Amino acid sequence: MPVRIRRSFRAPGSLAAFLFLAPFLAFYGAFLVVPLLLGAWMSLHRWELLGDLRAYCGSGNYLRMLRDPLFRSSLVHSAQFTLMAVPTITAVALFLALVMNRPHRLYAALRSIFFASGALSVTAVTLIWLMVLNPSRGLFARFMAALGFAPVDLLADPRLAMPALVVTTLWWGIGFPMVLFLAGLQQIPRELYEAAKLDHASPWTTFRRITLPSLRRTILLVLVVEVILQFQVFGQVLLMTRGGPANRTRVLVQYIYETSFRDWQVGYAASMSMLLLLVMSVASFVQLRLSRPGD
C-alpha cells in the first residue's frame, strides 16, 4: 500500500509545515493582504479619514484621477525623478563596485563607508543634505565660492531642485546596489579574465566583453529594484522641498499623503495608491520574467 504510507507521512508533515508558516501567514494576511483589499474597497468610495463619510462612488475616484491636473503633474514628477535617479544610481553603483572589488583592507573599509549612509533614516539624510546645500553656509556654497561662482540655492531653483533630490538619494541609496554588483562581480569566473589577459585584451575590452555581459542579470535586477524603490520617493521631497519650488518636485506619494492626511480624502488617496501598485506590479512582473532561470 504505497499510497497509504505516503499519505500518512504527508498529513502530519504538512500540518507541521503550516504551523511553522502560520506566524508569517498571520502577519502577511493582517498587514498586507487585508490592507490591500481594504485599500481596493476604499478606492471605490468617497471615504474620509475622520468622520463617517463612506459613500460608494464606483469608478468616481478613478475618473477624478484622469481629470486631476495635480495628480498628473505629481505622476510626471515621480516618473522624472525615477528616470533621473535610476540610471545614475545604477551607473555610479557599478562604477564603485568595479573600483572596490579588490582584496585590500582599504577597499573593505571603503565598501563599508559607502554602504553606511544607507543605514541612516531619511530624516538624518535630509538634515545632512539641507546643511550641505544651504546657500549661505553650506559645503556646496563654499565649493562654488572657491571656484569663483555665486552661491546657488539648488532647492529653490525650479530646474535644479529635482537633480538636488536625486543627488541626495544617490548618496543615501548607493550602498545596496553597490553590494549587489559586488556580489555579481565575485561570481564571474577568474579564468575568463586570465584568458583575456593572455589574449592581451585591453581593460575596456575586458569590461565590455566579459564584465558587462556577465553582470547582465545583476544590472537588470538593480534597475528593476531601483525603479520600484525610486518611484515611491517621498521622504526626501517632503523634508527638503515640500514639493516646491512652484510645485516642481511634488511627487505621487507626497500627493497621496497630502490627500489622505491633510485633506482626509482617503478614498481618493487609495485609488491613487492602487495606480501606484499597478506600476510596481508591472516592474515586479518584469523582474520575475527576467530572473527566470535559463533566460
Added chain:
Amino acid sequence: MRRAARLPAALAFALVLLVACVVVLDRRARTRPASGPRTEITLLRMFGSCSDEYTGVTDLSRAVGECGVIQVLTNAFNAENDQGISVRTQTIEWSAYYDRLSAMYAAGNPPDVAVMHRSVLPDFVARDLVLPLARDLEDAGVDFGDYVDPARQAVTIRGEVYALPFDFHALLWHVNLDLMAKAGLVDARGAARLPSSPEELFAHAAQMKRRTGKHYLAIPSQTDPMPTWTLETWIWQQGGDVLSPDGRSARLSTPQAITALSLLNALYREGHADRGLDYARAEQAFLSGEAAVLINGTWVVERYDAQANSGAAALRHYGVYTVPTLFSRRAAWADSHIWVLPRHGHPDPRKHRAAVAFLRYLHDHGLNWAKTGHLPVRSSVLASEAFQALPHRADYEGTARIARALPPIQNQRAIQDVIVEEINATWHLGRTPAEGLEEAQSRVDEILKRAAR
C-alpha cells in the same frame, strides 16, 4: 509519526501560553490606573519640546518662549491641582501636527486635550470630532463674557462654543531700530517710522539701501506661508477679501489681490527683500543685522527681545509694531491657538472632568501665555497692568483690534498651500500676478466645493 507531531503540539501550546500571558498582562495594565487615585490625561500640542530643560520647574517666572511657558504651566498644574490629575504631554512638530492628530483620531486614540488653530476647527466640528464646551467651562467657572468678541467668534461655530481661546497670533513688523536710525527712519522718540502707503514703503526701502546697504525687509519666503499672510493682509487693507463672506467662493482674482501680489513681488524684484530666504534664514538675516524689518508673527517677540538684550546677536535695539496700514483700512492677518477636547468613542467622565479642570487652569493663566508675545484674548488681561508692563506691548496691542482671519470654512490648510504654490509660480514660472491669482482662484474654488457637508 508521533515524534513528528510532538513539535507542532509543543509550538501550539507555547503560542497559547503566550497569548494567555498577553491577555492577562493587558487586562492588568488596563485596570490599574482606574483603581488608583490619580487621573492621567494626555495633552497633544505643538510649540516644540523642552520637557528636559524644564524638568520639575513650576516657577512660571522662569519660563521663556512658547514651549517654556506651556511646559511650566503643565508642570505647575500637575504639582498644584488637588484632584489627583496628572497631564502627560505629547509634543509634535508644527509641520506634522495635524497629520499626526488626524492619524491618532483615525486609530481611535485621540488625546484628551489638544491645541489647535482656529483655522482648522471647522474641519473637526463638521465631523463632530470635538466636544461642545460652553456648559462645561461655565460650570468650571470660566466667564466667557470676559473674552473679547473676535476670540469668542474664533471658537463659535453655528452658535456653539467648541474650544477655549488662548491667544491671537498675528503678523507683526519686527524692527532693528539701529538700522532704522542709521537710515533716518526713526521719530523723535526713537520709534520706527513705518510707511503708510506703498510709495512710502519703496521710498523707505530705497533710503535703507542707500544709507546702510542692507535689505529693508526680510520675509520668510520659499514655501513658507508668510508671503501668503502678507498678501491677505494687503488685500484686506484695500477693502478686498480673500473669500466671499459666506465662504463659498474665492475672491483672489480681483484688482485688490493683483495690487497686493504685484507690490510683494516688486519688493523682491527691486532687491528690497530676498525671496530665497526660508523661515530660518530670514530670522537669521534679521538677528544678524542684515535686514531692518522682519515680517513674522507674535510668537517670537519674547525670544527676539531676549536675544537683543543678551548682546549676543547683532540686533541690539529691537522694536516690534503692528503691521503698518499701506492702504485705506487697517487689517492684519491673524490666527488663534485654541484648546479642544476631542470626542472619544468611550468617554471617561473622570478624564473629561480632569481635562476641563486643566482648561480652567489655562484660562486663569492667559497672562503667562501672553508673555511669549501672543495677544491675550481676555479683556481683563488686556487691561491689566501686568500685561501693559510687558515690553513693546504698547507698540502692537492695537493688533488685537485689527486682527483678521478667514471665515470659518473647512480645508483652510489646503487653501493656504494653494496660495503659497501660486505665489511661488509667479516667482519661478514666469506667471504674472494676474495669471497666478486666476489659477489660485480656480483651485481654491475647487477646494471650497468639496467641503464635506
